Structures are given as C-alpha cells and as structure tokens.
Amino acid sequence: MEKVVIFDFDGTLTQKGENAWQKLWQWAGYKIGEGSEYRNLFNRYINGEFSYKEWNDRTCEYLRAGNLTSVKVVTIGALTPMILGLNQTLKTLAENGYKLYIVSGSIKQIIRTCIKDDNYKYFSAVYANDFHYDKDGIIQSITPTPFDFDGKKRFVELMIQSGVNPQNITFVGNSYNDEKVGETGVRTICINPELTRHEDRTIWKDVVYGDSLTKILPLIIDKKHEVQLEY
C-alpha cells in the first residue's frame, strides 16, 4: 500500500521569511512593497486578470531587465535557511515507507540549492517553476509549474486517480496557495500558518507551530493504526 507525503516548499521546508519570488525581485533591483510592480503583477494574477503562465512571463521580463543571473538565483537558494529538523523528518518518513514529493509555486533551482543534495535525494519528484537562461547566464524564460494554487489540488487528484488511497496521502503546507488541497479530503497539515485560514478545519485538518519540521511526524506516522491494519 503506497503512502505519500506531499510538501509545499516556501515557508514549509524553509524558515518563515520572505518567499523566493520576493527575493528574486529584490536581487533584480526592484522594491517589493506597496505599489511595487511585484505587488501589482501578483494582485492582477490573483484577481484573475491573467493566467499563471502570463504572470510567469511578465515576471520574467522584469527579472531579465534587472539582469537576474543563474548565479544570483542559486545564491538566493543557498542563502535561504531550511526549516530545522528537515533531514531527520525526511529520513524518518522514508524509513517508514513514505514516498515524498515537493509540489511548489517556488523555483526548482532555488529549492535544490536551499535544501541541498542530502535532503533532495529523498524526493521521488519535485514540481516547481523552472528557470531558463541565455548564454550569458541571464534569465530568459520560465516554464511554469502546472501545480500551484488550484494545481496543487489537481496534483493530489491525479495521485488518487493513479491508485493511491486518499487515506494514505498527507499534504503539508503553510499558506493560501495550498488551501485548495483541502477540497480533496486528504490529510492536510498547516505548519506555521501564513496568510491562510488555519482555523478552518475543512481546509487544514491539523495546525502545528514550531521551529522544527519533526513536529509533523507524530501526526503522520501512527504506529498503532498501522499494526491494526495488519490484522
């Protein structure tokens, strides 16, 4: 019986703080406060004025104009502090037979350099936006992830359609772009909530606070339950 844990990245596998997109805009020389182009574009996407891909494309134009290089992107990743207890959590889940995924609206190259190889190796797959660079190393295009916002829900639905029992799926996230997953009925855990209706139990089944990701382990690994299943 396949058991799966799906993780968001920003604010879930990282410590609370600015998200990767905010850092990218700043490293490309822009402000991110009220009235900024960053805010403006994001609000227009949220308000349905254009698609996720168009939001990516328009963001890319600004980042390119700001000479954002591949070196800067991986440096942002390397400087982003991981949540404490990440390695222990992933190792414990893997040892207990869980398949692990990242389904994120962040950026692949940042995720990889942030969590480092000894954590990355535990994931069966990582879904996120993918940056491409020109010959000078400056960002040229972004392949958008199909699995952000509503897409996170769609990812879980695809997993259920592929034969994984919804009772064996856990999603761990922290914010409003994870909320749709709650509609699938799988177990949802909110860690250190940020701009999400964390008290709504139709969205989040459990909420945990703390510096260490290990806090989610007792909610996922239920030894008693697994023994009962064997009889």
Ligand SMILES: [Mg+2]
């Ligand atoms: Mg997040």
